[in-house]
Amino acid sequence: MGHNRLRYRLVDSDRSWSARQRRRRSDWLVRTFPDIGDMHVVDLGGRLGTWQRATVRPARVTVVNLEQPPAVVPEWAHVEQADACDLPEHVTVGTYDLVFSNSVLEHLGGHERRLRFAAAARSLADRHWVQTPYRYFPIEPHWIAPGMQFLPVRLRTALAQRWPLGHKPTRSHEAAIHQVLWTELLDRSQMRHYFPDSRLLVERVAGLPKSLIAVRS
Incomplete structure (x- = not known):
């Protein structure tokens, strides 16, 4: 029972530590891209729920994920079942204002696939926000x-x-x-290699780097 209560407080609850971190990051995203409410965002490897809970929802969202799309998709969204490292042509020719990815880069299956993912993120739009947990934060986040x-x-x-x-x-x-x-956590050198023309933001907890965010704005 003690473990269940701790898990609820750290992970499962809407008021959990993990949920608070996600809300902080969402607020940071809005501060970085204040016009996000007018954008068409393509989310590589994400889920629709991220945008249903978002502080500010984009005008249009395209979600690309290997999972089966949900049965009900709101009219402001489109869910594409596809590999973000090998996007179908009809996705690559779309017009997007911002590429977004949250905690996906560490789950792609190796360096070569991360290169392909990063190339897609850099090419689909002029602006991007790609976040991944930092390898040397003392607590493994998953x-x-x-x-x-x-x-x-x-x-x-x-x-x-x-x-x-x-x-x-x-x-x-x-x-x-x-x-x-x-699950392969990344460090700063890897992120700079995959996103050489991006700013590297550092999300901190108690002063320690917790995650890395490649941003081009």
């Missing part, structure tokens, strides 16, 4: 586990099976190692 990202795969997998605060709890070894291997 499992809310101190130092987990620095452990060998075997220990990370064992921890993923047992740690109660992860965003996607699992008891299966196969599911746990899948999650572990598909």
